[in-house]
Amino acid sequence: MNMATVYVDNRAYEMDEKQNLLEGCLRLGMDLPYFCWHPAMGSVGACRQCAVKQFRDEKDERGRIVMACMTPAAAGTRISIRDPEAVEFRKAVIEGLMLNHPHDCPVCDEGGECHLQDMTVMTGHDYRRYTFEKRTFRNQYLGPFLNHEMNRCIQCYRCVRFYREYAGGNDLNAFALRNIVFFGRDRDGVLENEFAGNLVEVCPTGVFTDATLKRHYTRKWDMEMAPSVCVHCGLGCNITAAGRYGTLRRLVNRYNGEVNGYFLCDRGRFGYEFVNSERRIRQPLIEGKAVSAEAALARLGELTSGRVIGVGSPRATLESNFALRAMVGADRFFAGISGTEARLLKLMLEVLRGPARTPSLREIEASDAVFILGEDVTNVAPRMALSLRQSVRQQPMEIAERLHIPVWMDHAVREAVQEKKGPLFTASVSATRLDDIAAGTYRGAPDDLARLGFAVAHALNSEAPAPAGLPESARDFVKEAAEALKAAKRPLIVSGASLASAAIIEAAANVAWALAGSMLAFTATESNSMGLAMMEAPALDAAQAAHADTIIILENDLFRRLPEAEQFLERFRHVVVVDYLENATTAKAELVLPAAPFAEADGTLVNSEGRAQRFFQALPPPAPVKESWRWLGSWDKLDDIVEALARAIPPLAAVTRAAPPASFRMSGAKVPRQPHRYSGRTAMLANISVHEPKPPADPDSPLAFSMEGNPDQPPGALQPFFWTPGWNSIQAVNKFQEEIAGPLRGGDPGVRILEAGEGTPRFFEDIPAAFEPRAEEWLVVPLHHIFGSEELSRHAPAVSQLAPPPYIALNPEDAARFGDEAEMLGQRFPLKRLAELPRGVAGVPAGVPPFAGLEFPMWSRILQAP
Amino acid sequence: MLSMIRTIWYVFLHMFHRRVTVQYPDEQPYLAPRYRGRIILSRDPDGGERCVACYLCAAACPVDCIALQATEDSTGRRYPEFFRINFSRCIFCGFCEEACPTYAIQLTPDFEMSEYQRPNLVYEKEDLLISGPGKYPGYNFWRVSGVQIGGKDKGEAENEGRPVDLHSLLP
């Protein structure tokens, strides 16, 4: 970083000369209002709110108004924020923006965390002089996630810039002209983009607000909040979970520079409602009848006196898995995943311990050539797709650099770059949501994709084995992809296990190893898939052979793991399940213990990058609900079990550093979960008792269930919410970063526990034969859906609305002989015709019953529906 | 001696002064409408519940004795699902009234709230809601707000133009 001396109101400051003045001022903690600039999207100078006065030199008294966001922080720049004319200008701009603003704050969901409110107060505009008619708009229905209230718009254009330019959507736009610019769709309808939920935070006003929050609306200042981690895929995006009156109210993004940055996907943001689901288990159950915790523990003691095995889960924390492992013994603990999945995870882990580094999302964003092999990233690990979308901007950025356009000058950069995109190649079984930015796409059955991958590896390095007889159609792709990767400075290979093909993973490894210095990212489907893999427990197939009377199943629905779960469970006399939602497995259990889901629990998850991240309770679990590790072990404190597991499992030794221990204090005080304006303390429970209860103690973390504590900034891993005086909206995050859009002060949360190893790799040699369609059978592969494929978010009403019903997808030519429906596995399903799907391959929606527990890929007959 | 006589004289004179002591409770004193006593929730001139569940009173309350939960009817009109004031904590400071953007919450001149049991001082919405507009007869928040509710379409609030025609190309 090159620092430049910039004078602000006649005082010298150091600013990064690569940044603009707005960023420089904000980094130094100054208050300068803005609307259209966004730290991840740069400046366009549209709102005129960040005006400052710039002077030529010390002698210049007149100066001129410039936009801080459009002016580089060049050495020697002299500006004034406090100059009366600049102050007056900013106030007048707000007044102009507010001319048509409705009188909505009391009933606006943005109120209390509204950037427009904050900026209005900051500029001092406090009285309406304009008394003429206000312009009004009609709102649109935009789907189950977002509300639309167009009257509140201030025309900053952030929404369309995010939606179209950053997230690649095209069904949201600015319409009409002059003073009636409308931001919405061309007609009512569900917003198509998977990242539309970010508009809640991107829009500085209450135009786009969280529709799920509205149903149990609570102001930000009234929520009890804690740092948490998304549990809906393997990326582990950081979130702030917020609750009130004992229920989870909403999630917002929690900035982590290395992981999710400023954005989440809609599955992550809106999937939280499973926590409030009707299907929550809130009492221990014996034979389906509610019993006390004591009775349940007594029964657990009886059932575990004999021969017991334990089945862990990729959606349970390290702590809970470890507690079960410690209870039943390491040799009687099984990973709760199918043998295929376990093998694939193990393979990925081994590969990642090889020479290719697993990148964080920030590194993915910065990569300049990408080869995606076999994954539909948007539907498997959604947030990664948003990062990949930014990666294609890296190479063309050189054009802007050559023209000396700073990267933050967004509009100018886009003008210079036009439609040019860096190389991104996708090879997948069907169309993906990243094809629109791809320089090349290839479709094939899983084995053909693997062969393609092997061929790319061979093209990069002749030592890597080559597949024989690659079809003509693939050769150009291989050549182009290999050349692009070779030419890149930071090449990236993305792959994963979502097609359940080991060959694809091996091929991806070969590509990454063939090209020294390339990064290799694997997706993982569940929040702790990697963590469970690191525990190196045998899979469920091995449990088939184990002899035991009792099986303890941890946070796992075996009916989603095994085709023959029923028979499997019948082999045990006693079935004990620890879980939070009723499912087919809990229905078969003799004893069910009510576990706490993420918002009510503390624990550690390892994401697909290999980063261990701790999350904390946003709400105290309502007794007798408690964390699974508390049911299964006798640890008093989280730190004790974390230490025990770090000692017992060497690859996990570093997890103790994922967050500060419970003994951490700031000036002797805990970190308050509640904002200092938290209301209703002496009334919320007064209908039950007028004696206010003592806040629940929290022995597991340095956070307190209280508004009392030290309000200073704790380390990022403990940051319960972003707020600073004058900055009530989530934009306050600027004040928590070392650099604007850089790491949080004191470093980004989480600790990497998976690093690339030394040494030369041995290329995988096992190249599968080319795929041969069969006459009467199809190769059935899972097609992933951002909404619907993941187990927990399926129970959130808003997400389930968008989940696809079960279907069979076939190539139209294969489907020609069928009608609108076809029969498979003895059931009828609607038939979907997907032109992109290779012939001989059938797709079914992953995770959607009745396809949830199937072992993929499999061959199956498809019949004419009778 | 002299001082005693003087004192008796003064006492005698007091018999001709205006009386200030009132025979409470038989006789009720006059209290100004702005007196800060028992809190009520009022209705707007159309008879609808005035409170829009904005939580501002709860945030303003220095003793945190107001708790509520917002909800909406099918037309989008927001109101409190429950609204609770714990009068055993209230200090009758009037901040809630000051914070209220709709004139819904008002302090009244009624101070007769003694109870033997503290729980009886916990008032729910049923206990708070009166049937009139209280001290501020004319105001109806929904008539100035831009949010559409039952009976008030977009553009029908005070000072609002009709919703714009997005297809118009007129300059």
Ligand code: SF4
């Ligand atoms: S809808 Fe929001 S983000 Fe979009 S232009 Fe209006 S105020 Fe800005």
Ligand code: SF4
């Ligand atoms: S990408 Fe994955 S971890 Fe991130 S918000 Fe979405 S579901 Fe959650």
Ligand code: SF4
């Ligand atoms: S009068 Fe004061 S103490 Fe009583 S409810 Fe209102 S704000 Fe709270």
Ligand code: SF4
């Ligand atoms: S401030 Fe007024 S409108 Fe808002 S919640 Fe309180 S009583 Fe209701």
Ligand code: FES
């Ligand atoms: S933030 Fe600078 S002009 Fe909008």
